[in-house]
Amino acid sequence: MDISAQTFFYHLPRVLDDLASCCFVSIDFEFSGIAKGLGPSAKSRSTLQERYEEVKNSADQYQILQVGLTICHEDPETATYTLKPYNLYLSPIIDRKLDLDRNCSFQSSAVEFLLENKFSMEDLYKNGVTYLSRDEESRIMARVMQRNERTTARSSLDVGDHEYESLAFLKDVRRLVDEWLALGKAREDYLNIPPPRPITGPAPSNHPKSMPTDLNRFQKRLVHQLIEVEYPSLVTVSRPGFIQIIDYDEQREKAVRDQRVKWVQERIWKQTGFRWIAEALAGGDLTNLEPFCFINLMSSSKENPQSSLQDFSRGVKQRLQKNRPVLVGHNLFTDLIYFCRCFFGPLPDRVEDFQAMAHEMFPVLMDTKYMATHNCGSINPRSSLQEINDSLAKQPTPAISRSIAILSFLTNVDQVYTLNLPNTTRGQSITKLALIVCSLLRFSLNFLPSSETGERRGFRQQFQKHLNPVKSRRSPRSRL
Structure with missing residues (x-):
């Protein structure tokens, strides 16, 4: 077959x-x-x-x-x-x-x-x-866990002194962030880079003329790096065409990290x-193989009825270990x-x-x-x-x-x-x-x-x- x-x-x-x-x-x-x-x-x-x-x-x-x-x-x-x-x-x-x-x-x-x-x-x-081999799975998970550790934040930007356009772009982003922070309690809960433009009429005064309407992947990476290096009290969230900057919240960030790890783990199990x-x-260990995988097998099984799908899948895995x-x-x-x-x-x-x-x-x-x-x-x-x-x-x-x-x-x-x-x-x-x-x-x-x-x-x-x-x-x- x-x-x-x-x-x-x-x-x-x-x-x-x-x-x-x-x-x-x-x-x-x-x-x-x-x-x-x-x-x-x-x-x-x-x-x-x-x-x-x-x-x-x-x-x-x-x-x-x-x-x-x-x-x-x-x-x-x-x-x-x-x-x-x-x-x-x-x-x-x-x-x-x-x-x-x-x-x-x-x-x-x-x-x-x-x-x-x-x-x-x-x-x-x-x-x-x-x-996906065991070794490849371990390397993927190690990389995810490393990225989730805030203590491993970068200390410098990956921009050379001769990259004038990138330096000018970072200068504009830095100015927008500083102006937003200077508003104190009166500021909004987030800052979008670049700031949104109105559908009609002139751009707002705080919108730099050199900044594009939509950011490409390289420009997004620069914004991520800038906030990580120079603004530890802030975090970035990637959106289609722009970056959203918000205040750092430990509980929220932990939930985001946990969700990211779960998402990667599920993709790993599918790739396995x-x-x-x-x-x-x-x-070997089949613990992470979802019980749902065995639902059709359980429905056609001639064995004694199982109390649950989890029990049935556990039984198959145990028999694999013994045989x-x-x-x-x-x-x-x-x-x-x-x-x-x-x-x-x-x-x-x-x-x-x-x-x-x-x-x-x-x-x-x-x-x-x-x-x-x-x-x-x-x-x-x-x-x-x-x-x-x-x-x-x-x-x-x-x-x-x-x-x-x-x-x-x-x-x-x-x-x-x-x-x-x-x-x-x-x-x-x-x-x-x-x-x-x-x-x-x-x-x-x-x-x-x-x-x-x-x-x-x-x-x-x-x-x-x-x-x-x-x-x-x-x-x-x-x-x-």
């Missing part, structure tokens, strides 16, 4: 609900650029740290442009798997009102590859789902976009680095620190490229998705002993796949291989010896938590 910016928040609650009960999730990305190696002077085989630095530097420069997400649910009673695939573009554009720019880089070879495979640059920018899904995958599905990918090392950099922020320098961070977010990881090439020799290993797909297409089920009825669900893999997945080599290879490997893990973990080590026992228990044994209702004839 294709998800666009227009339909994202419609599908989001259902995706989150599926993630809260699935057994594994496969991911696949398209990038604006990838690592190209350490250079001609590099050794023939790089260390893990060197490879990590190479991909990390690439992830700092390039972005994820497209996401493929397949959510897998297991039905132990019917011995079937249901796959729900999603595909979406990720727009690199950030709401300009958040006052944060994001640098976007494209590698020419990557663009060539994308266009050859019918990647739509128009859909990327017009229909792409927005996102796909990161809500990233947080759900990583066991940590297996994360599956092809060449997952690269995908994981880009994923964490794109949605969370700058990565640690040491690969060991990244490893600890990644496993805290994703307790169980599965790389189908590694599994397809492990112990296959160094000459022409079958690592491409097309080759893996060709190999898997010849075996509808794993070649497992008939006595292992635990694997009988795989006789329906092709049928389930046909009903739920688009006919793409990439999605078919990753998902089908993951199903086969999951079944093998079930078998091996259920038949470990009683004398297993503590480390191995912990490994078994962790997998069994995610992969419950299949209880097939099929007749013996249908079993492998």
Whole structure:
């Protein structure tokens, strides 16, 4: 299913609900650029740290442009798997009102590859789902809070001695403010810069001839700076075409600051976009996701009636925290680095620190490229998705002993796949291989010896938590 910016928040609650009960999730990305190696002077085989630095530097420069997400649910009673695939573009554009720019880089070879495979640059920018990383959110909020602190007021004007027109404009504004303040209690509650002109007749005597009828953005900025630097007992309010100057009131200004912070926070939550899904995958915090988002999901839920929408949304978020599905990918090392950099922020320098961070977010990881090439020799290993797909297409089920009825669900893999997945080599290879490997893990973990080590026992228990044994209702004839 294709998800666009227009339909994202419609599908989001259902995706989150599926993630809260699935057994594994496969991911696949398209990038604006990838690592190209350490250079001609590099050794023939790089260390893990060197490879990590190479991909990390690439992830700092390039972005994820497209996401493929397949959510897998297991039905132990019917011995079937249901796959729900999603595909979406990720727009690199950030709401300009958040006052944060994001640098976007494209590698020419990557663009060539994308266009050859019918990647739509128009859909990327017009229909792409927005996102905002944790780091970007923190920077936006830090900037807002800094602006709200009156103790950080500027001490000088950004005007040079040679900017004669700006100096003349400031002189006129200064005169108008001084005349207004000199009126004392007889003055009005506010002063407009420039003073309003009558529709007919001559301009008032206090209106400087050099002052325009409407202020542009630069002139407004000069007025803001002048009042902030030279008149601490006053504040400015921007209006269409003019600036209004009023007395400073601490209580009112605090309410204005609080409202500004709330407004920015709401825009941040809207811009967060796909990161809500990233947080759900990583066991992150979804507290700020509005309960209203789940209203349609709640109305169609078959569960027991909830006391309130807040309780229902809280329940979904709690289930997301408890359910940590297996994360599956092809060449997952690269995908994981880009994923964490794109949605969370700058990565640690040491690969060991990244490893600890990644496993805290994703307790169980599965790389189908590694599994397809492990112990296959160094000459022409079958690592491409097309080759893996060709190999898997010849075996509808794993070649497992008939006595292992635990694997009988795989006789329906092709049928389930046909009903739920688009006919793409990439999605078919990753998902089908993951199903086969999951079944093998079930078998091996259920038949470990009683004398297993503590480390191995912990490994078994962790997998069994995610992969419950299949209880097939099929007749013996249908079993492998």
